[in-house]
Amino acid sequence: LRRREELRCQQAVELLTDYLEGALSRRAQDRLEAHLKTCDGCRAYLEQLRATIAALGQVRLATPDPKVRAELIELYWRYHAGSS
Amino acid sequence: MEKLSTVPATALATGLTPDEHDLLAALLTGDEQAFGQLVDRYFPAMLQVARGFVRTPSAAQEVVQEALLAVVEGLPRFEGRSSLQTWMFRILVNRAKTRGAREGHRVSFGCRRGDRGSHRNDSVLPESTSVSIATGSSTIDPTAPVLNQELGEAICAAVDRLPADQHTVLVLRDIQGWTSPQVCEVLGLSDAKQRILLHRARTGVHARLLRSLNCESALIKLQGLSSSPAA
Numbered sequence: 001l002r003r004r005e006e007l008r009c010q011q012a013v014e015l016l017t018d019y020l021e022g023a024l025s026r027r028a029q030d031r032l033e034a035h036l037k038t039c040d041g042c043r044a045y046l047e048q049l050r051a052t053i054a055a056l057g058q059v060r061l062a063t064p065d066p067k068v069r070a071e072l073i074e075l076y077w078r079y080h081a082g083s084s
Numbered sequence: 085m086e087k088l089s090t091v092p093a094t095a096l097a098t099g100l101t102p103d104e105h106d107l108l109a110a111l112l113t114g115d116e117q118a119f120g121q122l123v124d125r126y127f128p129a130m131l132q133v134a135r136g137f138v139r140t141p142s143a144a145q146e147v148v149q150e151a152l153l154a155v156v157e158g159l160p161r162f163e164g165r166s167s168l169q170t171w172m173f174r175i176l177v178n179r180a181k182t183r184g185a186r187e188g189h190r191v192s193f194g195c196r197r198g199d200r201g202s203h204r205n206d207s208v209l210p211e212s213t214s215v216s217i218a219t220g221s222s223t224i225d226p227t228a229p230v231l232n233q234e235l236g237e238a239i240c241a242a243v244d245r246l247p248a249d250q251h252t253v254l255v256l257r258d259i260q261g262w263t264s265p266q267v268c269e270v271l272g273l274s275d276a277k278q279r280i281l282l283h284r285a286r287t288g289v290h291a292r293l294l295r296s297l298n299c300e301s302a303l304i305k306l307q308g309l310s311s312s313p314a315a
Contacts (some may be wrong), residue, residue: 023279024277052286056254059236059259061129066188073123076116
């Protein structure tokens, strides 16, 4: 890739989250979409980013350990017993 | 209803959802079931956010416990200017930051000079330290049935290695599904700064997934997810 082309790709990649968030100006969005139409690499990168976001959206956080949960409720109970 | 009269009058007129309003009213009467509901609803995300700031899972758990007690103590004075969720996570983040700073762990919020151009080659981000990823310490459940286990573990590791600011934004936005204004309100960030952190976090996770899994297999797994109906 020529240096100029590399810079354009780098700029395009920098804009992808703004693009996905709908935060680009109309002009910036048009420029990015024009670049994506002609650049397989950036288009593939956008798809990978979308897939990464989809994967993150499927992550489930661990539920609290029952013992920890019971301890917290005990603390809450003690606080209320003490303050009433 | 009798119980609702215990909610501060200011909270009635502001940003509380009806659901939060009922929960708050029950909490103010010392309802243990309501507190259990609060723990079940928020503890997992609180723990994951705290993990971004402190060194160990036990320290993160202590931070969450402290934050929840501070929430309980502060409830009678809670004015409902923000949602209950926002208020709770503000308390959590403040406590986690303080604890993290005391431990000298990770970075605080705000853009560091020169960061903007730090991911020139997003698919090959350099690892600054040796790779010793403690997936066992993550509060993400890598065995969640929706994700292939290998991919789940790789995501855990990648998320856990993010700096605190990126980690928190990513957890709240992409894992918890919060909106941008909700995240900005909790973290005191501008929308633009929030998007910069989110972008760095996403590209960082993506790069690490490619590095930790075999690159080709990572792409196949990710493609499978993006083409599934859930995505």
